[in-house]
Amino acid sequence: MGADEEPAEVFADLARDLCTLGADGVARRVTAVAPGLVPGCEDAAICLLDRHGGVVPAAATSERAALADRLQHEAGEGLCLTAIRGVARTAPDLLGNDGGPIAEATGIRCMLGVPLVAGTDLLGALTLSCGTPYAFDARAVTTARILASHAAVALAGAAARRRGAELAEALQSSRVIGMALGVVMAQRRLTPEQAFDLLRRASQRQGRKVREVAADVVETGQVPVGARVR
Incomplete structure (x- = not known):
C-alpha cells in the first residue's frame, strides 16, 4: 500500500465510525485521529456551537490544547473563534503575532483552525496545534479541511438523529397522554382540560412526569388514587 493510499483508508474507516456516534463521540473520535492524520499536528480540540449560539468545548487531546481554546474564549479572540465564524486560518508562529500569551501558557507555537460547516450551518471549529512553529504546510491544511468536513457531516447527522428521537418521544408521549x-x-365525566389538570397534579404529587402517570392510567385503567379536580 502506498503512502498516498493510507489517508484515504483512514478517512473511509473514520466515516464508517462517525455515522454511528453522537456529537460528543464524533468530537472525541475526530480529535483523537487528527494527530496521526494531519501532517505536523500534535494536538487537536473541537468546540461546538450550542442551540443558543454559545461556544462549548467538546473534546481535546491534551490539557494544553484545551487550555489554548479556553484562553481564546476568555479573551474573545483567536484562531478558534475565527474558525467558528467560518474562516479557516493558520497562525504559523504564535510568538510572532497576538498569540504570544497562548504560546507562553501552553508551549504551542503553531495553530490551524478550520470551521465545521454542514451545508450552510456553522457547527463549531476544529483547532490543530503543534509546539514547533511553521508546522502546517499546504498538505496539512488540505487534510485538516477534509477531516473537518467529515466531522461536520457526522455532527449534522447526529443532530438529525437526536431531533428524530425527540420527535418520536414527543409523539409517543402525546399518544399515551391522549389515551x-x-x-x-x-x-x-370530566372535560379534557379538567382531565389533564388531574394528571398534572397527580404527577406533581408523585414527583413523576405526566407521561409516566398517564402510562400507568393506560396500563391499569385506574385514575390515580386521591386525584381530584379543583
Missing part, C-alpha cells in the same frame, strides 16, 4: 385523558374523562 389516559380518555380514561379519566370517561371515569370521572
Whole structure:
C-alpha cells in the first residue's frame, strides 16, 4: 500500500465510525485521529456551537490544547473563534503575532483552525496545534479541511438523529397522554382540560412526569388514587 493510499483508508474507516456516534463521540473520535492524520499536528480540540449560539468545548487531546481554546474564549479572540465564524486560518508562529500569551501558557507555537460547516450551518471549529512553529504546510491544511468536513457531516447527522428521537418521544408521549385523558374523562365525566389538570397534579404529587402517570392510567385503567379536580 502506498503512502498516498493510507489517508484515504483512514478517512473511509473514520466515516464508517462517525455515522454511528453522537456529537460528543464524533468530537472525541475526530480529535483523537487528527494527530496521526494531519501532517505536523500534535494536538487537536473541537468546540461546538450550542442551540443558543454559545461556544462549548467538546473534546481535546491534551490539557494544553484545551487550555489554548479556553484562553481564546476568555479573551474573545483567536484562531478558534475565527474558525467558528467560518474562516479557516493558520497562525504559523504564535510568538510572532497576538498569540504570544497562548504560546507562553501552553508551549504551542503553531495553530490551524478550520470551521465545521454542514451545508450552510456553522457547527463549531476544529483547532490543530503543534509546539514547533511553521508546522502546517499546504498538505496539512488540505487534510485538516477534509477531516473537518467529515466531522461536520457526522455532527449534522447526529443532530438529525437526536431531533428524530425527540420527535418520536414527543409523539409517543402525546399518544399515551391522549389515551389516559380518555380514561379519566370517561371515569370521572370530566372535560379534557379538567382531565389533564388531574394528571398534572397527580404527577406533581408523585414527583413523576405526566407521561409516566398517564402510562400507568393506560396500563391499569385506574385514575390515580386521591386525584381530584379543583
